[in-house]
Amino acid sequence: MFTLSTWPPPKRLANRRQRQSPAALIGSLAFLIDDDQMRAGYEAMKESNPMIIKKRTLPVVADAPPAFHLLAKPTGSTCNINCTYCFFLSKEALYPNEKTRMSDETLEAYIRQLLESHQTPEVTIAWQGGEPTLMRLEFFRKAVEIADKYKKPDQSLLHTFQTNGILLDDEWGTFFKENNFLVGLSVDGPRDIHDRYRVDRGERGTFDRVMKGWEVLRRHKVDLNILCTVHAFNENRGREVYRFFRDELNAEFIQFIPIVERASRETIQMANQGWAEQAGRKRLLYTQSGTLVTERSVGARQYGQFLADVFDEWVRDDVASVFVQLFDVTLEAYFGRNLLCIHAPTCGDAPVLEHNGDLYSCDHFVEPKYKLGNIFEKHMLELVASPQQRCFGSQKQDSLTAQCKRCEFLSLCNGGCPKDRFSLSRDGEPGHNYLCPGLELFFRHTRPAMSTMAELLKHGRAPYDIMALMKASDERRVSGRATDDGSRVET
Numbered sequence: 001m002f003t004l005s006t007w008p009p010p011k012r013l014a015n016r017r018q019r020q021s022p023a024a025l026i027g028s029l030a031f032l033i034d035d036d037q038m039r040a041g042y043e044a045m046k047e048s049n050p051m052i053i054k055k056r057t058l059p060v061v062a063d064a065p066p067a068f069h070l071l072a073k074p075t076g077s078t079c080n081i082n083c084t085y086c087f088f089l090s091k092e093a094l095y096p097n098e099k100t101r102m103s104d105e106t107l108e109a110y111i112r113q114l115l116e117s118h119q120t121p122e123v124t125i126a127w128q129g130g131e132p133t134l135m136r137l138e139f140f141r142k143a144v145e146i147a148d149k150y151k152k153p154d155q156s157l158l159h160t161f162q163t164n165g166i167l168l169d170d171e172w173g174t175f176f177k178e179n180n181f182l183v184g185l186s187v188d189g190p191r192d193i194h195d196r197y198r199v200d201r202g203e204r205g206t207f208d209r210v211m212k213g214w215e216v217l218r219r220h221k222v223d224l225n226i227l228c229t230v231h232a233f234n235e236n237r238g239r240e241v242y243r244f245f246r247d248e249l250n251a252e253f254i255q256f257i258p259i260v261e262r263a264s265r266e267t268i269q270m271a272n273q274g275w276a277e278q279a280g281r282k283r284l285l286y287t288q289s290g291t292l293v294t295e296r297s298v299g300a301r302q303y304g305q306f307l308a309d310v311f312d313e314w315v316r317d318d319v320a321s322v323f324v325q326l327f328d329v330t331l332e333a334y335f336g337r338n339l340l341c342i343h344a345p346t347c348g349d350a351p352v353l354e355h356n357g358d359l360y361s362c363d364h365f366v367e368p369k370y371k372l373g374n375i376f377e378k379h380m381l382e383l384v385a386s387p388q389q390r391c392f393g394s395q396k397q398d399s400l401t402a403q404c405k406r407c408e409f410l411s412l413c414n415g416g417c418p419k420d421r422f423s424l425s426r427d428g429e430p431g432h433n434y435l436c437p438g439l440e441l442f443f444r445h446t447r448p449a450m451s452t453m454a455e456l457l458k459h460g461r462a463p464y465d466i467m468a469l470m471k472a473s474d475e476r477r478v479s480g481r482a483t484d485d486g487s488r489v490e491t
Helices: 010-016 036-048 087-094 104-117 132-150 170-178 191-197 207-219 238-248 300-317 325-333 380-384 387-398 436-458 463-478
Strands: 122-127 156-163 181-186 223-230 253-258 358-360 371-374 421-423
Touching: 104 122, 104 132, 104 380, 122 132, 132 156, 132 170, 170 181, 170 207, 181 207, 191 207, 223 238, 238 300, 253 300, 253 325, 300 325, 300 436, 300 463, 325 436, 358 380, 371 380, 436 463
Parallel strands: 122 156, 156 181, 181 223, 223 253
Antiparallel strands: 358 371
């Protein structure tokens, strides 16, 4: 399963790198305490310095997942811009007196434990923020060296990196290319859309600076994707946003992420002001609570219509040349494969690591009650396999509303992300997905074409054949010979 930050999937990237040879450095170290005197000294040091590296023994954990996707936040919530809708800026309140920078000790413990925990040939090392470039390039050079040291002989590594692009230069571009990084760049659309919410600390738009970062990545031929949020300002401009990415940026991979900011009656006024530190007011810690949404949040049906508008453009012109994450995973779901955590039956295999080694259940649930522990106190495999985390993951399926259970699109959606389950169902049942009307609109709208692409694949044909079929269908519709009964496009 891949999550929002790891897309396109590794196999697709590998196809683009057939002429490249991966790094093949293998190394391992063991930290051993042999005699009683040394062991006593070690225990004393451990008491005075809890960050000391412990004896490396991989715990035996029953029912541990063979793989999971961990997002590491080496700068915590610290960022060099001040996006109005970025709830993670508020997480600074969890570590008010700390310099939120990952230490070398935490870096090594994180990567070592991650590679030890995986029983799969492919492992993703994912960096997110805050803004990870604030750690500077030397930190990530060290990360690559550590990963090469600890990786198993049969493991291949994919490094991913989500950034706002502001600090990127040719040195970063060279590094990313040489080490086969997959880089996600946050762009919300053309200048006026992007600059609406993605501003710096002086409330200035960041579009021009982000475009310089984009040019750096393109110039160095770095594997990259666009991460675009869908919110109140661009929700009715789906085709425009998509065409900008396709025609102006020549983007090949695109993710569309809905902005849904929860609030309560008590917090909505402050939440509408944004999550960053502001003079004269106490920072509001964002938590997944409340049944209201901010004025920046995307409307539920509008989100679905945005996706449908993009799909109508894509399915006629761009299949196999532009890849949109939700379209990819929806088609996979027609074969019973749920590749994205958001639309999988259960979750819990996408924890997040803070700068100091604290592990939380999910990127969207970095708050005290979802803290699993610290990797210096327990191996991350134990934390990921803990009853607390397994319960967190299974609760997604166990808490489906009756409306969800009888929905014709349940196999495609599975109730969506738990963070968005704060609305009432049609039956008045709480805990229903806020985005449900939009997701239902999207799945219903795309079903004829998606079903056809699935049939094409089953018969050994390429999905892009849908474009010729859509053209023929459109021509029949114009001539009055096509029906409008929602039937599948004929193959």
